[in-house]
Amino acid sequence: MTATAPVSAAGSRDLPHPAREEIRLEDVLHALSEPMRLGIVRELAAGAGELSCSDFELPVTKSTTTHHFRVLREAGLIWQLYRGTAKMNGLRGDDLEELFPGLLDSVLTAADRQAARRGQE
Amino acid sequence: MTATAPVSAAGSRDLPHPAREEIRLEDVLHALSEPMRLGIVRELAAGAGELSCSDFELPVTKSTTTHHFRVLREAGLIWQLYRGTAKMNGLRGDDLEELFPGLLDSVLTAADRQAARRGQE
Numbered sequence: 499m500t501a502t503a504p505v506s507a508a509g510s511r512d513l514p515h516p517a518r519e520e521i522r523l524e525d526v527l528h529a530l531s532e533p534m535r536l537g538i539v540r541e542l543a544a545g546a547g548e549l550s551c552s553d554f555e556l557p558v559t560k561s562t563t564t565h566h567f568r569v570l571r572e573a574g575l576i577w578q579l580y581r582g583t584a585k586m587n588g589l590r591g592d593d594l595e596e597l598f599p600g601l602l603d604s605v606l607t608a609a610d611r612q613a614a615r616r617g618q619e
Numbered sequence: 620m621t622a623t624a625p626v627s628a629a630g631s632r633d634l635p636h637p638a639r640e641e642i643r644l645e646d647v648l649h650a651l652s653e654p655m656r657l658g659i660v661r662e663l664a665a666g667a668g669e670l671s672c673s674d675f676e677l678p679v680t681k682s683t684t685t686h687h688f689r690v691l692r693e694a695g696l697i698w699q700l701y702r703g704t705a706k707m708n709g710l711r712g713d714d715l716e717e718l719f720p721g722l723l724d725s726v727l728t729a730a731d732r733q734a735a736r737r738g739q740e
Contacts, residue, residue, distance in 0.1 A: 523733045527726070528652035531645050598729035600721065605648070608719035612644045 513571065513578045513585075518593045521574030523601075526594070529573035530605055534558065535566050539575060539589065543606055548588040634692065634699045634706075639714045642695030644722075647715070650694035651726055655679065656687045660696060660710065664727050669709040671702075 530536050534556060542549060556563050567587060570576045575594070576587050594602045651657050655677060663670060677684050688708060691697045696715070697708050715723045 519736075523726075523729050524652050524654055524657065527648045527657075531649035531652055533645055536645065536648075598725070598732065600725045601729045604719070604721045604725040605644075608644050608722045611719065615640075 515571060515577055516574045518597060521593065521597055523598060525573040526575060526598070529569050529575050532566065535570055536609055538566065538570060540606060540609055542576065542587060542589040548586045550584040550586050552584070636692060636698060637695045639718060642714065642718055644719060646694040647696060647719070650690050650696050653687065656691055657730055659687065659691060661727060661730055663697065663708060663710040664712070669707045671705040671707050673705070
């Protein structure tokens with residue numbers, strides 16, 4: 499985690515994250531294999547910093563959105579923390595680059611290429 | 620497909636493959652997110668050519684093995700064809716490199732690094 503702000507509440511608002519060395523390649527690939535989750539990661543990668551869950555306009559229920567963010571967090575792709583009532587999200591780019599150099603970039607590039615190809619169809 | 624040998628029988632032995640432009644990133648990532656399938660791809664990448672299904676010693680039933688190879692084929696990661704009674708498999712490395720440059724290499728490198736790290740634990 500690169501975020502350093504204090505978590506605003508403990509207990510039910512705990513958001514467990516895998517340590518860097520616990521991140522498994524298979525979990526990362528699985529998390530990225532779902533189009534909506536891949537879209538979230540692309541959006542976080544394109545932005546400069548962190549985004550709240552409500553910054554994402556996903557065409558699914560709130561509970562499905564929460565599920566997708568949890569899968570990304572538990573796979574080690576993103577960190578999440580509460581700032582007041584907002585749940586903020588950021589990419590764990592440094593952790594992933596240290597563990598799997600070039601992997602995230604190549605997936606993001608592949609996603610860009612695929613999106614461009616589909617736009618041309 | 621780079622394989623050019625004739626398929627030995629039609630009908631029930633058809634093995635449908637997606638055309639290069641039909642290969643979807645999400646399907647590729649999903650196929651690679653299962654440890655046994657990732658292992659099959661690593662073995663095919665390490666070898667020079669093609670391998671028959673029975674060259675792989677997987678600790679699962681034959682039907683599970685068949686399932687994993689089918690997922691890989693339908694995702695566009697491998698080609699499969701019959702030579703006599705043997706089902707042969709090869710990586711669609713050129714197709715993947717053309718569609719998603721660097722992606723397969725970065726996944727294979729990540730898998731190598733993870734395997735090395737686990738070996739040290």
